Amino acid sequence: MGTAAGQKFQVVAGGSVTTPKGFQAGGLHCGLKKTERYDLGVIVCEVPAAAAAVYTLNAFQAAPLGVTRESVAASGGRLHAMLVNSGNANACTGKQGEADAYEMRSAMAAALGLPEHYVGVTSTGVIGEPLPMERVRKGIAELPARVHAEGGGDFCQAILTTDLVKKEVCVKVSVGGKDVYIAGAAKGSGMIHPNMATMLGFITTDALVEPADLQGLLSGVTDSTFNMITVDGDTSTNDMVVVMASGLASAERLAPGHPDWDAYKEGFQHVAEYLAKAIARDGEGATKLVEVQVNGAVSQNAARAIAKTVIGSSLVKSAVFGADANWGRIIAAVGRAGQPVNVDTVDIYLGDIAVLVQSRPVRFDEDRAAAYLQGDTVVFRVELNMEDGNATAWGCDLTYDYVRINAAYRT
Amino acid sequence: MGTAAGQKFQVVAGGSVTTPKGFQAGGLHCGLKKTERYDLGVIVCEVPAAAAAVYTLNAFQAAPLGVTRESVAASGGRLHAMLVNSGNANACTGKQGEADAYEMRSAMAAALGLPEHYVGVTSTGVIGEPLPMERVRKGIAELPARVHAEGGGDFCQAILTTDLVKKEVCVKVSVGGKDVYIAGAAKGSGMIHPNMATMLGFITTDALVEPADLQGLLSGVTDSTFNMITVDGDTSTNDMVVVMASGLASAERLAPGHPDWDAYKEGFQHVAEYLAKAIARDGEGATKLVEVQVNGAVSQNAARAIAKTVIGSSLVKSAVFGADANWGRIIAAVGRAGQPVNVDTVDIYLGDIAVLVQSRPVRFDEDRAAAYLQGDTVVFRVELNMEDGNATAWGCDLTYDYVRINAAYRT
Numbered sequence: 001m002g003t004a005a006g007q008k009f010q011v012v013a014g015g016s017v018t019t020p021k022g023f024q025a026g027g028l029h030c031g032l033k034k035t036e037r038y039d040l041g042v043i044v045c046e047v048p049a050a051a052a053a054v055y056t057l058n059a060f061q062a063a064p065l066g067v068t069r070e071s072v073a074a075s076g077g078r079l080h081a082m083l084v085n086s087g088n089a090n091a092c093t094g095k096q097g098e099a100d101a102y103e104m105r106s107a108m109a110a111a112l113g114l115p116e117h118y119v120g121v122t123s124t125g126v127i128g129e130p131l132p133m134e135r136v137r138k139g140i141a142e143l144p145a146r147v148h149a150e151g152g153g154d155f156c157q158a159i160l161t162t163d164l165v166k167k168e169v170c171v172k173v174s175v176g177g178k179d180v181y182i183a184g185a186a187k188g189s190g191m192i193h194p195n196m197a198t199m200l201g202f203i204t205t206d207a208l209v210e211p212a213d214l215q216g217l218l219s220g221v222t223d224s225t226f227n228m229i230t231v232d233g234d235t236s237t238n239d240m241v242v243v244m245a246s247g248l249a250s251a252e253r254l255a256p257g258h259p260d261w262d263a264y265k266e267g268f269q270h271v272a273e274y275l276a277k278a279i280a281r282d283g284e285g286a287t288k289l290v291e292v293q294v295n296g297a298v299s300q301n302a303a304r305a306i307a308k309t310v311i312g313s314s315l316v317k318s319a320v321f322g323a324d325a326n327w328g329r330i331i332a333a334v335g336r337a338g339q340p341v342n343v344d345t346v347d348i349y350l351g352d353i354a355v356l357v358q359s360r361p362v363r364f365d366e367d368r369a370a371a372y373l374q375g376d377t378v379v380f381r382v383e384l385n386m387e388d389g390n391a392t393a394w395g396c397d398l399t400y401d402y403v404r405i406n407a408a409y410r411t
Numbered sequence: 412m413g414t415a416a417g418q419k420f421q422v423v424a425g426g427s428v429t430t431p432k433g434f435q436a437g438g439l440h441c442g443l444k445k446t447e448r449y450d451l452g453v454i455v456c457e458v459p460a461a462a463a464a465v466y467t468l469n470a471f472q473a474a475p476l477g478v479t480r481e482s483v484a485a486s487g488g489r490l491h492a493m494l495v496n497s498g499n500a501n502a503c504t505g506k507q508g509e510a511d512a513y514e515m516r517s518a519m520a521a522a523l524g525l526p527e528h529y530v531g532v533t534s535t536g537v538i539g540e541p542l543p544m545e546r547v548r549k550g551i552a553e554l555p556a557r558v559h560a561e562g563g564g565d566f567c568q569a570i571l572t573t574d575l576v577k578k579e580v581c582v583k584v585s586v587g588g589k590d591v592y593i594a595g596a597a598k599g600s601g602m603i604h605p606n607m608a609t610m611l612g613f614i615t616t617d618a619l620v621e622p623a624d625l626q627g628l629l630s631g632v633t634d635s636t637f638n639m640i641t642v643d644g645d646t647s648t649n650d651m652v653v654v655m656a657s658g659l660a661s662a663e664r665l666a667p668g669h670p671d672w673d674a675y676k677e678g679f680q681h682v683a684e685y686l687a688k689a690i691a692r693d694g695e696g697a698t699k700l701v702e703v704q705v706n707g708a709v710s711q712n713a714a715r716a717i718a719k720t721v722i723g724s725s726l727v728k729s730a731v732f733g734a735d736a737n738w739g740r741i742i743a744a745v746g747r748a749g750q751p752v753n754v755d756t757v758d759i760y761l762g763d764i765a766v767l768v769q770s771r772p773v774r775f776d777e778d779r780a781a782a783y784l785q786g787d788t789v790v791f792r793v794e795l796n797m798e799d800g801n802a803t804a805w806g807c808d809l810t811y812d813y814v815r816i817n818a819a820y821r822t
Binding site: 057058059060089091092093094126127128129314315318319321322324327328329331332334335336341343356359360361398399400402403404405406407 | 468469470471500502503504505537538539540725726729730732733735738739740742743745746747752754767770771772809810811813814815816817818
């Protein structure tokens with residue numbers, strides 16, 4: 001465990017979604033992916049956990065999202081189990097797709113001995129192909145036997161598609177003197193763009209917290225984490241983040257106003273931000289994480305829009321791949337974000353290297369800049385020097401491998 | 412010359428910006444490009460031509476745009492000459508950049524014996540580097556000797572940066588029984604995105620038309636041509652389209668309401684659309700032109716937004732490069748455009764191959780689809796089946812070469 005100065009949470013090394021009390025998980029290969037990798041997984045809570053979720057803003061939402069939304073509503077904000085498959089998105093699959101998503105829910109509920117409305121379902125993978133339900137049914141029937149207290153890593157495997165690495169994180173917060181855990185797992189590598197479009201995220205916690213407070217927390221944190229990453233500007237039909245709170249930490253009930261709410265929120269923010277950055281760094285074909293900080297905008301929304309425009313620029317992304325300190329592409333992106341800027345007061349930094357001051361190019365050490373851009377994390381800082389709107393966005397470089405992966409994903 | 416059925420104009424094979432009466436042009440290499448290619452050019456009209464222009468919406472507009480805008484305003488909508496350099500954008504170059512742009516104007520005016528306010532200036536190339544004015548001055552002094560009646564092709568060379576091919580076109584329209592010509596030249600290959608961000612375009616015509624009518628025509632046509640192309644979503648600081656009308660065709664004065672205005676407008680539209688498509692096809696690294704037609708949207712603006720979102724999708728563009736009939740990425744892009752869609756009534760066609768009908772996947776011949784996608788022009792048609800808003804956008808595929816070109820443009 002490590003604690004940075006002033007940090008109200010501790011990172012739990014090796015933690016996963018099964019670290020918070022009350023959660024088990026598992027995964028297996030049922031045949032949706034061509035290779036033998038896991039493609040079906042579930043998180044199960046001992047009790048009906050307080051639940052909250054955010055969903056893609058894409059007009060075409062995949063069938064499982066409607067099923068999960070219905071479960072959360074019907075159960076008054078509770079989920080007992082969250083089922084996921086990868087390899088097939090069950091999106092644009094019509095009435096059959098809806099029926100399949102409902103059947104996945106009822107089969108999982110039956111296998112676990114739970115009421116249907118305590119089960120959520122989500123899918124990720126290719127759009128528009130019917131689910132091979134024969135394999136899915138068989139997999140769901142076998143899944144309960146694969147669920148165990150150390151199964152967080154297996155679950156994390158089961159949600160990946162073109163991802164190269166598992167993305168999981170766990171933190172510990174003290175609530176009224178008791179340890180409370182927050183953990184998360186995520187997938188996402190392509191079709192990644194702000195507005196909950198990004199990915200699948202699963203957060204578990206053993207805090208005692210009401211569904212409405214959990215929803216408020218998740219929505220707020222999502223705006224500054226998951227919604228601030230982009231790989232390619234493409235918003236998916238399927239993606240969502242769901243959080244389940246077991247309340248089994250034996251700690252006090254948490255709500256806004258509790259003396260430890262801020263610490264809990266900080267830990268939650270860390271989990272979400274860690275996963276968001278891990279997704280950006282693992283962007284399809286990416287060789288590095290790119291962070292864009294925008295300060296001094298006229299509002300937070302303006303700062304967010306500018307940061308997202310810069311992080312989404314194919315020209316900026318290509319320049320990072322080429323370790324080219326091409327700040328002209330950054331300022332061009334700032335200028336086309338549709339937000340107020342003072343064209344005479346912009347400063348731009350690559351790491352701590354000033355390249356533009358008061359909108360004027362300054363002489364800088366090109367070799368040092370190139371060396372900085374070759375690192376595995378690149379931070380661009382844009383100081384607008386107007387008001388106090390700040391935001392940070394994350395993305396990755398645009399590489400030959402992005403093209404290779406996406407020129408032949410389906411075939 | 413060829414005439415399609417019902418077409419009110421004729422394409423003039425081999426025509427260029429010097430085909431309309433009254434125009435001469437020229438180009439030379441003054442040393443802004445590293446290789447010996449032309450990097451300085453000018454179009455000169457015998458008389459002060461009626462002029463109109465549209466400019467980038469980027470907040471950071473390069474110095475020459477302000478100079479051109481000032482000339483057009485000071486001369487009451489007239490330009491005698493239009494100077495251009497490539498290889499250096501003179502953008503984000505501060506007070507010195509402004510002074511350099513004004514000096515280019517005064518030097519060109521002096522060399523041609525014209526008042527300053529009859530000269531426009533534009534630049535394209537790297538952002539943020541000071542112009543090597545020594546070379547520019549020398550080039551401008553030599554330029555008048557290089558101007559001639561067949562110089563359209565030389566001019567067209569001088570405006571290119573990463574472009575692989577020259578982009579020029581000429582049409583002929585009958586106005587009151589007299590031949591009137593409209594011709595255009597354009598550059599643009601990267602940093603190409605809707606909203607006059609796209610490129611440099613130069614249109615000449617010998618029609619007799621008032622500046623205000625010319626501006627109305629240009630603005631309207633730009634919205635459905637130059638503003639409907641995208642290569643990478645990046646809006647440049649420099650780009651503009653300028654039109655000069657000499658009035659020397661000895662034809663009647665044209666204005667809205669003239670019996671031949673529609674024919675003239677149709678010819679003008681063809682010139683703009685031809686150049687826009689040529690830019691998209693020559694997008695950095697592109698192997699083909701992609702056209703996205705959106706019909707049946709709730710409004711023309713909605714159709715335009717959806718068409719631009721689809722054409723701008725890195726995933727759609729990669730799939731086209733891979734000849735992968737991945738319509739899931741198209742519908743995902745339609746769904747994230749932020750426009751009303753009926754999720755149950757969408758049809759999608761690749762060429763004439765239906766792949767989605769009433770939002771349901773239909774069986775199609777994958778081999779035929781792959782063969783179609785390997786052609787040099789790919790048309791996606793999205794039928795929303797709601798109201799009568801229609802639009803067409805153009806772009807290109809996303810390839811390894813796009814990344815290669817942009818990872819090392821500046822260095």
